[in-house]
Amino acid sequence: MSTNVPVAIGQNASGTSKPQLSHRRVWTIIAALIGVAAANVYFLKPFEAPRSAPGATGWSIFQLEAQPPPIYATGSVRSRRSARVSPPVAGVVSRVIPEKFSQVRAGDVLIELDCRQSRAALEQESLALETAQLEETGAREYLDFLQAQAARSRKLRDDGLIADSTYREAASNARKQEFQVEVLHKRVEAARLSVRKDQDQIEQMSIKAPIDGVVTEVAVTPGQFVAPGGSGDQASTLLTIMSLKDLNVQLTVDEIDVSRIASGEEIELKIDALPGASALAKVRQIAKSPIPQQSGKPGVLYEIDMDLLKYPRDLTVGMSVFASIADVKSAGRYLPAAAIQRDANGCWVWTIEQDKLHKQPIEIGEKRGDRVLLRSGLDQAASIIYGSADVIKTLAEGQPAPQAK
The missing domain is CATH 1.10.287 (Helix Hairpins)
Incomplete structure (x- = not known):
C-alpha cells in the first residue's frame, strides 16, 4: 500500500518554493515602475504645454439693457422782464385793443375806459x-x-x-x-x-403799455367794471406784457420725472411755431414745490426755468416749445471693454439681430475697471457678442451669429 504525499508545484530539492520567489520579483518591479513614474511627473511637469483658458477661443454674449425712456416736457417762451397792467382809475371798459400774443410798444393804448x-x-x-x-x-x-x-x-x-x-x-x-x-x-x-x-x-382812462413786448394775458373784456386796488401780486391785472428781451423758457414736467433732470443740463427744444427750427436752453432752476393743482386736471406738475443759449431770430414770447430730455442722472450703461472694437472710423461692437451679426458704430466715454461707458449708438436693448482677438477677425456683416460657449 502506498502513501501519497502532496508536494507544492515548483518546489526544488532544497524545499524552496519557486512561486514565492516570482512574487517577490513582481512586487519589486512594480515598486520600481511607480518610482520612475513619480520622478517623471515631478521633473517633467514644468515642461508641459500650457492649456488654453476655458472659453478663450469661445464666445460671450453681453445683454445690454434698453436706454431709460426720455423725459417729455412742454412749455413756452417767456421773458425775465414783464409788466402787469392795472387800472389807474375806476371805470367801465369800453375797448380792449390788443389781442393775446400781439406785439406792442411802450406808449401804445391797450385799454380804453368809458x-x-x-x-x-x-x-x-x-x-x-x-x-x-x-x-x-x-x-x-x-x-x-x-x-x-x-x-x-x-x-x-x-x-x-x-x-x-x-x-x-x-x-x-x-x-x-x-x-x-x-x-x-x-x-x-x-x-x-x-x-x-x-x-x-x-x-x-386810456391805459397804455409800459414796455415793449408781447401781450401774454388778457384778463378783461368790454363792459367790465375795473378799479385800482391792491399792490404787487395782489393788484388787479388787466393785461400782462412780457419783454422781447432777456428771453427764457419755462417747462412743466410730471412729478415722476422731475428728479431725473439736473440743474445746469443743456436741453434741445423744438418750437411748434417754427417747424424745423430748434433752440438750446440750460436748466437754471427746478421748482421745489408743484404748481397749484387746477380743478379737474389730474397729475402733479413742476416748473423748470431755463435760460436760452441759442435760438432763432424769429423766436418770440408766447411760442410753445417741446423737449425730449435725456436721463443724465442714471448710472449710465456700460459695456465690457473686451467687446469694443476700433478702426479708423471709430469704435463699434458686434450685435446680434435676428440671429445675424451686425456691426454697430458707437461712441464711448470713461472707463471703469473692465467696463466702458456707452454714450450713444445703442438706444435699445441689444445682444453684444465678443470673443478672442483671433476669431473675432473672422466675423463678417450678416453672417449667422456663432453660439456662445
Whole structure:
C-alpha cells in the first residue's frame, strides 16, 4: 500500500518554493515602475504645454439693457422782464385793443375806459375856469383904475386941493379891490386844477403799455367794471406784457420725472411755431414745490426755468416749445471693454439681430475697471457678442451669429 504525499508545484530539492520567489520579483518591479513614474511627473511637469483658458477661443454674449425712456416736457417762451397792467382809475371798459400774443410798444393804448362822464365834467370845469378868468381880468382892470384914482387923490391932497378923507376913501377902495382880485385869482387856480384833474383822469382812462413786448394775458373784456386796488401780486391785472428781451423758457414736467433732470443740463427744444427750427436752453432752476393743482386736471406738475443759449431770430414770447430730455442722472450703461472694437472710423461692437451679426458704430466715454461707458449708438436693448482677438477677425456683416460657449 502506498502513501501519497502532496508536494507544492515548483518546489526544488532544497524545499524552496519557486512561486514565492516570482512574487517577490513582481512586487519589486512594480515598486520600481511607480518610482520612475513619480520622478517623471515631478521633473517633467514644468515642461508641459500650457492649456488654453476655458472659453478663450469661445464666445460671450453681453445683454445690454434698453436706454431709460426720455423725459417729455412742454412749455413756452417767456421773458425775465414783464409788466402787469392795472387800472389807474375806476371805470367801465369800453375797448380792449390788443389781442393775446400781439406785439406792442411802450406808449401804445391797450385799454380804453368809458370817459363820457369825465369829459362832461371836464367841459363844466373848463367853462368854470373861463368864467373865473374873465372875472379875474375884469377885477384887475378895475383895480388898476382904483389904484390910479387913489394916486391922483394923494397928489391932490398933498396940493391941498382935496380933503385927506377923500384920499383915504380912494385908497381904501383900491385895497378892497386888490383883495377881490386875489380871491378871483384863487378861484381861477382852483378851476385850473379841476380841469387838469379831469384831463389827467381822461388820460388815465386810456391805459397804455409800459414796455415793449408781447401781450401774454388778457384778463378783461368790454363792459367790465375795473378799479385800482391792491399792490404787487395782489393788484388787479388787466393785461400782462412780457419783454422781447432777456428771453427764457419755462417747462412743466410730471412729478415722476422731475428728479431725473439736473440743474445746469443743456436741453434741445423744438418750437411748434417754427417747424424745423430748434433752440438750446440750460436748466437754471427746478421748482421745489408743484404748481397749484387746477380743478379737474389730474397729475402733479413742476416748473423748470431755463435760460436760452441759442435760438432763432424769429423766436418770440408766447411760442410753445417741446423737449425730449435725456436721463443724465442714471448710472449710465456700460459695456465690457473686451467687446469694443476700433478702426479708423471709430469704435463699434458686434450685435446680434435676428440671429445675424451686425456691426454697430458707437461712441464711448470713461472707463471703469473692465467696463466702458456707452454714450450713444445703442438706444435699445441689444445682444453684444465678443470673443478672442483671433476669431473675432473672422466675423463678417450678416453672417449667422456663432453660439456662445
